[in-house]
Amino acid sequence: MYAVVKRRVYTLLDPVEIDSPWEKWFDGAVVVLIFLNTLAVILETVEPLSRQYGSWFAGFERFSVLFFSIEYVLRLWTITQNPRYKHPVAGRLRWMSGFGALVDLCAILPFYLPLLFAFDLRFIRMLRLTRLLRFFKLGRYLRAARVIRTVLREKKEELSLSLIITFCLIVVASCVMYFVEHDAQPDKFSSIPETMWWSVATLTTVGYGDMYPVTALGKTLTAVISILGIGMFALPAGILASGFSDAWKKRTSENACPHCGCDL
Numbered sequence: 001m002y003a004v005v006k007r008r009v010y011t012l013l014d015p016v017e018i019d020s021p022w023e024k025w026f027d028g029a030v031v032v033l034i035f036l037n038t039l040a041v042i043l044e045t046v047e048p049l050s051r052q053y054g055s056w057f058a059g060f061e062r063f064s065v066l067f068f069s070i071e072y073v074l075r076l077w078t079i080t081q082n083p084r085y086k087h088p089v090a091g092r093l094r095w096m097s098g099f100g101a102l103v104d105l106c107a108i109l110p111f112y113l114p115l116l117f118a119f120d121l122r123f124i125r126m127l128r129l130t131r132l133l134r135f136f137k138l139g140r141y142l143r144a145a146r147v148i149r150t151v152l153r154e155k156k157e158e159l160s161l162s163l164i165i166t167f168c169l170i171v172v173a174s175c176v177m178y179f180v181e182h183d184a185q186p187d188k189f190s191s192i193p194e195t196m197w198w199s200v201a202t203l204t205t206v207g208y209g210d211m212y213p214v215t216a217l218g219k220t221l222t223a224v225i226s227i228l229g230i231g232m233f234a235l236p237a238g239i240l241a242s243g244f245s246d247a248w249k250k251r252t253s254e255n256a257c258p259h260c261g262c263d264l
Helices: 002-013 021-043 047-052 054-081 090-096 099-116 121-141 143-154 156-181 192-203 216-255
Strands: none
Touching: 002 021, 002 054, 021 054, 047 054, 054 090, 054 099, 090 099, 143 156, 143 216, 156 192, 156 216, 192 216
16 A cells, blocks of 8 residues: 555656646646746735735745645655665665755755744845746656757757857957957956957847947957857757757657657
Protein backbone atom coordinates (compact mmCIF):
# COMPACT_ATOMS: atom_id res chain seq x y z
CA MET A 1 0.00 0.00 0.00
CA TYR A 2 2.79 2.41 0.94
CA ALA A 3 4.65 1.75 -2.31
CA VAL A 4 1.46 2.15 -4.36
CA VAL A 5 0.62 5.50 -2.74
CA LYS A 6 4.20 6.72 -3.17
CA ARG A 7 4.21 5.77 -6.84
CA ARG A 8 0.83 7.40 -7.38
CA VAL A 9 1.98 10.66 -5.79
CA TYR A 10 5.15 10.61 -7.87
CA THR A 11 3.27 10.21 -11.14
CA LEU A 12 0.87 12.96 -10.07
CA LEU A 13 3.73 15.39 -9.42
CA ASP A 14 5.81 14.40 -12.43
CA PRO A 15 4.39 16.19 -15.52
CA VAL A 16 6.30 13.87 -17.86
CA GLU A 17 4.29 10.88 -16.72
CA ILE A 18 0.72 11.99 -17.49
CA ASP A 19 -1.57 8.99 -17.62
CA SER A 20 -4.92 10.21 -16.27
CA PRO A 21 -7.19 13.28 -16.39
CA TRP A 22 -6.41 13.92 -12.71
CA GLU A 23 -2.75 14.47 -13.50
CA LYS A 24 -3.64 16.83 -16.35
CA TRP A 25 -5.95 18.79 -14.04
CA PHE A 26 -3.26 18.98 -11.38
CA ASP A 27 -0.62 20.24 -13.81
CA GLY A 28 -3.07 22.80 -15.17
CA ALA A 29 -3.90 24.01 -11.66
CA VAL A 30 -0.20 24.41 -10.83
CA VAL A 31 0.38 26.42 -14.01
CA VAL A 32 -2.55 28.71 -13.19
CA LEU A 33 -1.29 29.16 -9.62
CA ILE A 34 2.17 30.09 -10.87
CA PHE A 35 0.74 32.70 -13.23
CA LEU A 36 -1.44 34.10 -10.45
CA ASN A 37 1.61 34.36 -8.19
CA THR A 38 3.50 36.29 -10.83
CA LEU A 39 0.50 38.57 -11.35
CA ALA A 40 0.20 39.12 -7.59
CA VAL A 41 3.86 40.16 -7.32
CA ILE A 42 3.31 42.70 -10.10
CA LEU A 43 0.01 44.11 -8.83
CA GLU A 44 1.28 44.32 -5.26
CA THR A 45 3.66 47.09 -6.34
CA VAL A 46 0.67 49.29 -7.30
CA GLU A 47 0.21 51.32 -4.13
CA PRO A 48 -3.60 51.80 -4.28
CA LEU A 49 -4.12 48.08 -4.89
CA SER A 50 -1.64 47.18 -2.17
CA ARG A 51 -3.46 49.36 0.38
CA GLN A 52 -6.95 48.18 -0.56
CA TYR A 53 -6.24 44.49 -1.07
CA GLY A 54 -3.18 43.99 1.11
CA SER A 55 -4.88 41.34 3.22
CA TRP A 56 -5.91 39.44 0.08
CA PHE A 57 -2.34 39.51 -1.25
CA ALA A 58 -1.03 38.29 2.11
CA GLY A 59 -3.60 35.49 2.30
CA PHE A 60 -2.88 34.38 -1.24
CA GLU A 61 0.84 34.39 -0.48
CA ARG A 62 0.35 32.19 2.59
CA PHE A 63 -1.81 29.78 0.58
CA SER A 64 0.78 29.64 -2.22
CA VAL A 65 3.66 29.05 0.19
CA LEU A 66 1.71 26.26 1.88
CA PHE A 67 0.87 24.65 -1.46
CA PHE A 68 4.41 24.83 -2.83
CA SER A 69 5.89 23.71 0.50
CA ILE A 70 3.72 20.59 0.47
CA GLU A 71 4.64 20.04 -3.17
CA TYR A 72 8.36 20.30 -2.36
CA VAL A 73 8.11 17.86 0.55
CA LEU A 74 6.12 15.37 -1.52
CA ARG A 75 8.64 15.61 -4.35
CA LEU A 76 11.46 15.00 -1.89
CA TRP A 77 9.60 11.99 -0.52
CA THR A 78 8.71 10.39 -3.86
CA ILE A 79 11.79 11.27 -5.93
CA THR A 80 13.32 7.85 -5.18
CA GLN A 81 10.76 6.43 -7.61
CA ASN A 82 12.93 7.93 -10.34
CA PRO A 83 15.77 5.49 -11.20
CA ARG A 84 18.22 8.41 -11.33
CA TYR A 85 17.55 9.20 -7.66
CA LYS A 86 16.70 5.74 -6.29
CA HIS A 87 19.18 5.92 -3.37
CA PRO A 88 17.20 7.12 -0.32
CA VAL A 89 19.88 9.58 0.85
CA ALA A 90 22.31 10.27 -1.98
CA GLY A 91 19.48 10.34 -4.51
CA ARG A 92 17.51 12.92 -2.57
CA LEU A 93 20.61 15.08 -2.03
CA ARG A 94 21.38 14.90 -5.73
CA TRP A 95 17.82 15.95 -6.56
CA MET A 96 17.93 18.83 -4.04
CA SER A 97 21.07 20.20 -5.70
CA GLY A 98 19.45 20.28 -9.13
CA PHE A 99 18.27 23.50 -10.74
CA GLY A 100 14.57 22.70 -10.56
CA ALA A 101 14.70 21.75 -6.88
CA LEU A 102 16.72 24.86 -6.02
CA VAL A 103 14.14 27.04 -7.78
CA ASP A 104 11.40 25.30 -5.78
CA LEU A 105 13.27 25.89 -2.53
CA CYS A 106 14.13 29.54 -3.24
CA ALA A 107 10.49 30.21 -4.15
CA ILE A 108 9.31 29.34 -0.62
CA LEU A 109 12.35 29.91 1.60
CA PRO A 110 12.03 33.74 1.85
CA PHE A 111 8.66 33.29 3.57
CA TYR A 112 10.18 31.25 6.39
CA LEU A 113 13.47 33.10 6.89
CA PRO A 114 11.96 36.22 8.60
CA LEU A 115 10.14 33.86 10.97
CA LEU A 116 13.41 32.30 12.07
CA PHE A 117 15.84 35.21 11.90
CA ALA A 118 15.66 38.98 12.35
CA PHE A 119 16.28 40.83 9.12
CA ASP A 120 16.27 44.43 8.05
CA LEU A 121 12.97 45.35 6.38
CA ARG A 122 14.75 46.37 3.19
CA PHE A 123 16.41 42.95 3.00
CA ILE A 124 13.04 41.27 3.56
CA ARG A 125 11.58 43.24 0.65
CA MET A 126 14.46 42.07 -1.52
CA LEU A 127 13.83 38.47 -0.44
CA ARG A 128 10.18 38.79 -1.42
CA LEU A 129 11.25 39.39 -5.02
CA THR A 130 12.47 35.80 -5.13
CA ARG A 131 8.79 34.84 -5.34
CA LEU A 132 9.20 35.56 -9.04
CA LEU A 133 11.28 32.37 -9.17
CA ARG A 134 7.98 30.51 -9.05
CA PHE A 135 7.55 31.59 -12.65
CA PHE A 136 10.47 29.33 -13.60
CA LYS A 137 8.55 26.36 -12.22
CA LEU A 138 6.52 26.53 -15.43
CA GLY A 139 9.40 24.82 -17.20
CA ARG A 140 8.46 21.61 -15.44
CA TYR A 141 4.83 21.67 -16.59
CA LEU A 142 4.93 23.05 -20.14
CA ARG A 143 5.98 20.73 -22.94
CA ALA A 144 7.28 23.69 -24.95
CA ALA A 145 9.68 24.55 -22.12
CA ARG A 146 11.10 21.03 -22.25
CA VAL A 147 11.65 21.45 -25.99
CA ILE A 148 13.48 24.73 -25.34
CA ARG A 149 15.73 23.05 -22.78
CA THR A 150 16.50 20.27 -25.24
CA VAL A 151 17.38 22.73 -28.01
CA LEU A 152 19.60 24.79 -25.71
CA ARG A 153 21.39 21.66 -24.55
CA GLU A 154 21.96 20.38 -28.09
CA LYS A 155 23.07 23.77 -29.45
CA LYS A 156 25.11 24.92 -26.45
CA GLU A 157 28.45 24.70 -28.28
CA GLU A 158 27.27 26.75 -31.26
CA LEU A 159 25.58 29.30 -28.99
CA SER A 160 28.67 29.56 -26.78
CA LEU A 161 30.87 30.17 -29.81
CA SER A 162 28.56 32.85 -31.20
CA LEU A 163 28.41 34.61 -27.80
CA ILE A 164 32.20 34.50 -27.50
CA ILE A 165 32.59 36.00 -30.98
CA THR A 166 30.04 38.69 -30.13
CA PHE A 167 31.84 39.54 -26.89
CA CYS A 168 35.17 39.76 -28.74
CA LEU A 169 33.58 42.09 -31.29
CA ILE A 170 32.29 44.31 -28.46
CA VAL A 171 35.76 44.49 -26.90
CA VAL A 172 37.52 45.20 -30.20
CA ALA A 173 34.97 47.85 -31.20
CA SER A 174 35.26 49.52 -27.79
CA CYS A 175 39.06 49.64 -27.94
CA VAL A 176 39.16 51.03 -31.47
CA MET A 177 36.45 53.62 -30.85
CA TYR A 178 38.07 54.72 -27.61
CA PHE A 179 41.35 55.58 -29.32
CA VAL A 180 39.52 57.25 -32.22
CA GLU A 181 37.07 59.39 -30.22
CA HIS A 182 38.78 59.94 -26.86
CA ASP A 183 40.61 63.11 -27.86
CA ALA A 184 37.50 64.62 -29.48
CA GLN A 185 35.10 63.63 -26.65
CA PRO A 186 37.05 62.87 -23.47
CA ASP A 187 33.90 63.21 -21.36
CA LYS A 188 31.91 60.67 -23.40
CA PHE A 189 34.57 58.16 -24.39
CA SER A 190 36.51 58.50 -21.15
CA SER A 191 37.64 54.87 -20.93
CA ILE A 192 37.28 51.55 -22.69
CA PRO A 193 34.71 50.24 -20.15
CA GLU A 194 32.65 53.41 -20.69
CA THR A 195 32.92 52.93 -24.45
CA MET A 196 31.58 49.38 -24.11
CA TRP A 197 28.14 50.87 -23.45
CA TRP A 198 28.35 52.56 -26.85
CA SER A 199 29.49 49.29 -28.45
CA VAL A 200 26.55 47.32 -27.07
CA ALA A 201 24.05 50.00 -28.10
CA THR A 202 25.56 50.18 -31.59
CA LEU A 203 26.02 46.46 -32.22
CA THR A 204 22.44 45.76 -31.14
CA THR A 205 21.32 48.65 -33.42
CA VAL A 206 19.50 50.23 -30.48
CA GLY A 207 21.38 53.53 -30.67
CA TYR A 208 20.21 55.48 -27.61
CA GLY A 209 22.01 58.59 -28.81
CA ASP A 210 23.70 59.44 -25.51
CA MET A 211 27.10 58.54 -27.01
CA TYR A 212 27.94 58.96 -30.67
CA PRO A 213 31.11 59.69 -32.73
CA VAL A 214 31.82 63.14 -34.10
CA THR A 215 34.98 62.46 -36.10
CA ALA A 216 34.88 61.25 -39.70
CA LEU A 217 36.84 58.10 -38.88
CA GLY A 218 34.59 57.40 -35.93
CA LYS A 219 31.44 57.73 -38.05
CA THR A 220 32.89 55.40 -40.68
CA LEU A 221 33.79 52.79 -38.07
CA THR A 222 30.33 53.10 -36.55
CA ALA A 223 28.72 52.29 -39.91
CA VAL A 224 30.94 49.21 -40.32
CA ILE A 225 30.37 48.04 -36.73
CA SER A 226 26.61 48.49 -37.04
CA ILE A 227 26.52 46.30 -40.16
CA LEU A 228 28.64 43.64 -38.43
CA GLY A 229 26.40 43.82 -35.39
CA ILE A 230 23.29 42.99 -37.40
CA GLY A 231 24.86 39.72 -38.53
CA MET A 232 26.50 38.80 -35.23
CA PHE A 233 23.44 39.33 -33.07
CA ALA A 234 21.26 37.49 -35.59
CA LEU A 235 23.56 34.46 -35.43
CA PRO A 236 22.20 33.04 -32.12
CA ALA A 237 18.66 33.46 -33.45
CA GLY A 238 19.57 31.44 -36.53
CA ILE A 239 21.16 28.71 -34.41
CA LEU A 240 18.07 28.47 -32.21
CA ALA A 241 15.75 28.44 -35.24
CA SER A 242 17.76 25.55 -36.70
CA GLY A 243 17.59 23.72 -33.37
CA PHE A 244 13.81 24.13 -33.12
CA SER A 245 13.40 22.94 -36.69
CA ASP A 246 15.45 19.82 -35.97
CA ALA A 247 13.51 19.18 -32.75
CA TRP A 248 10.19 19.50 -34.57
CA LYS A 249 11.29 17.12 -37.33
CA LYS A 250 12.47 14.61 -34.75
CA ARG A 251 9.22 14.87 -32.82
CA THR A 252 7.02 14.44 -35.89
CA SER A 253 9.10 11.52 -37.16
CA GLU A 254 8.72 9.72 -33.81
CA ASN A 255 5.01 10.35 -33.26
CA ALA A 256 3.61 10.33 -36.79
CA CYS A 257 3.15 7.77 -39.51
CA PRO A 258 5.85 8.21 -42.19
CA HIS A 259 3.25 7.58 -44.92
CA CYS A 260 0.16 9.56 -43.95
CA GLY A 261 1.48 11.86 -41.18
CA CYS A 262 -1.24 10.76 -38.74
CA ASP A 263 -0.47 10.20 -35.07
CA LEU A 264 0.58 6.66 -34.28
